[in-house]
Amino acid sequence: MLPQPTIVMKFGGTSVADAERIKRAARRIVAQREAGHRVVAVLSARGHTTDELIRAAEEVSPHPDPREMDMLLSTGERISCALCAMAINDLGHRAISLTGSQAGIVTDTSHTKARILDVRAERIVEALEQDKIVLVAGFQGVSTSRDVTTLGRGGSDTTAVALAAAVGAEVCEIYTDVSGVFSADPRIVPDARKLPLVSFEEMLEMAASGAKVLQLRSVEYARTHGVRIHCRSSFEDGPGTYVIGEDETMEHPLITAVTHSTEEARITVVGVPDRPGAAAEIFEALAEANVNVDTIVQNEPRTAGLEAEVSFTCGSDDLRTAETTLAPVIERFGGAKLETDPEVGKVSIIGAGMRSHPGVAAKVFRVLAGEEINIELINTSPIKITCLIRAESVPRAVNALHTAFGLSASDVKREGALGEEAR
Ligand code: ASP
Ligand code: MG
Numbered sequence: 183m184l185p186q187p188t189i190v191m192k193f194g195g196t197s198v199a200d201a202e203r204i205k206r207a208a209r210r211i212v213a214q215r216e217a218g219h220r221v222v223a224v225l226s227a228r229g230h231t232t233d234e235l236i237r238a239a240e241e242v243s244p245h246p247d248p249r250e251m252d253m254l255l256s257t258g259e260r261i262s263c264a265l266c267a268m269a270i271n272d273l274g275h276r277a278i279s280l281t282g283s284q285a286g287i288v289t290d291t292s293h294t295k296a297r298i299l300d301v302r303a304e305r306i307v308e309a310l311e312q313d314k315i316v317l318v319a320g321f322q323g324v325s326t327s328r329d330v331t332t333l334g335r336g337g338s339d340t341t342a343v344a345l346a347a348a349v350g351a352e353v354c355e356i357y358t359d360v361s362g363v364f365s366a367d368p369r370i371v372p373d374a375r376k377l378p379l380v381s382f383e384e385m386l387e388m389a390a391s392g393a394k395v396l397q398l399r400s401v402e403y404a405r406t407h408g409v410r411i412h413c414r415s416s417f418e419d420g421p422g423t424y425v426i427g428e429d430e431t432m433e434h435p436l437i438t439a440v441t442h443s444t445e446e447a448r449i450t451v452v453g454v455p456d457r458p459g460a461a462a463e464i465f466e467a468l469a470e471a472n473v474n475v476d477t478i479v480q481n482e483p484r485t486a487g488l489e490a491e492v493s494f495t496c497g498s499d500d501l502r503t504a505e506t507t508l509a510p511v512i513e514r515f516g517g518a519k520l521e522t523d524p525e526v527g528k529v530s531i532i533g534a535g536m537r538s539h540p541g542v543a544a545k546v547f548r549v550l551a552g553e554e555i556n557i558e559l560i561n562t563s564p565i566k567i568t569c570l571i572r573a574e575s576v577p578r579a580v581n582a583l584h585t586a587f588g589l590s591a592s593d594v595k596r597e598g599a600l601g602e603e604a605r
């Protein structure tokens with residue numbers, strides 16, 4: 183007999199928020215088992231548990247020790263797994279819950295933002311072979327120095343993808359409270375449409391520019407290891423969005439989606455000496471402090487030898503770290519200073535078809551001009567154009583671009599056919 187295909191099913195926090203939802207997730211897991219799959223399920227912490235744990239830590243310590251923080255944060259997903267295993271056992275199946283460490287997820291030592299280095303899945307495989315359903319606590323692992331680590335906010339997605347790669351799963355299903363990946367955030371653009379297919383490359387750009395459906399790292403991992411992702415609703419049936427290799431997608435629409443983020447901050451270093459190594463000093467310090475930098479802009483001073491200005495953006499949650507990290511660098515530059523602006527937002531358009539079509543950038547700028555929105559920084563990749571604007575203008579910009587590029591449900595009629603292709 184051929185071995186049964188394995189699937190990984192990941193449930194987000196809202197999908198396991200209360201007892202009813204845990205039981206619903208348990209039933210979905212059992213249904214996949216009864217349909218002939220071996221199932222590894224990865225669970226997030228329930229509801230707002232992670233936020234509450236962070237708050238609890240801050241109540242006892244202004245700067246909680248990162249190692250202890252991870253010890254604390256990892257408990258949320260363990261609770262979900264143990265409860266769900268109980269519910270599955272009551273449905274007449276055998277389930278076993280595992281911590282990230284027990285599941286063999288080995289990470290580096292950067293607490294609260296650890297990276298997966300290796301997945302030693304023997305214990306999972308053994309349990310699957312004993313016909314058990316395996317539940318793994320998401321968002322965590324064990325470091326090379328044997329401490330509990332967590333993988334950064336949204337990290338359960340990465341746990342799921344890493345396990346899917348390690349056990350050779352056919353698909354990594356991400357069950358969430360939305361029915362898939364949309365052409366824009368439906369809370370801002372009511373007629374945004376669900377995308378049947380998105381390529382890894384597009385999804386990477388979308389996750390990096392504000393789409394919250396999948397953690398950025400999970401998409402990187404999926405692309406590197408060729409893991410098919412299916413983002414779908416845990417509350418209704420029917421297909422969601424497949425994230426797959428570009429060679430598997432049938433066509434490349436010019437523009438796929440408009441994404442945005444208002445959780446951005448801009449930092450400008452004024453008075454950077456015009457000499458080799460100045461930029462390296464700034465960004466090495468930031469890298470050392472684990473600050474993820476996005477857009478970087480530097481213009482050469484008009485007169486050689488004069489000072490330059492370097493601007494960059496980072497997540498607003500990294501702003502404070504960036505400021506303290508750069509203080510000594512500024513000091514060394516002598517006469518330099520930092521200007522920060524937490525009120526910025528960014529809007530991006532993404533589409534693999536942009537590679538071969540001129541004029542997309544011009545159109546984006548014209549649309550924003552039509553809304554009287556001033557562009558502060560521009561950042562592009564072959565398949566993405568990002569504009570930094572005032573945070574308050576973001577919803578208007580997203581709507582205008584979504585309409586201008588014809589992304590609304592009513593503008594696109596082929597969705598059904600494409601969905602069939604994906605399955
Ligand atoms: N519970 C963690 C968070 O809220 C990880 C996750 O849900 O993926 O970020
Ligand atoms: Mg998430």
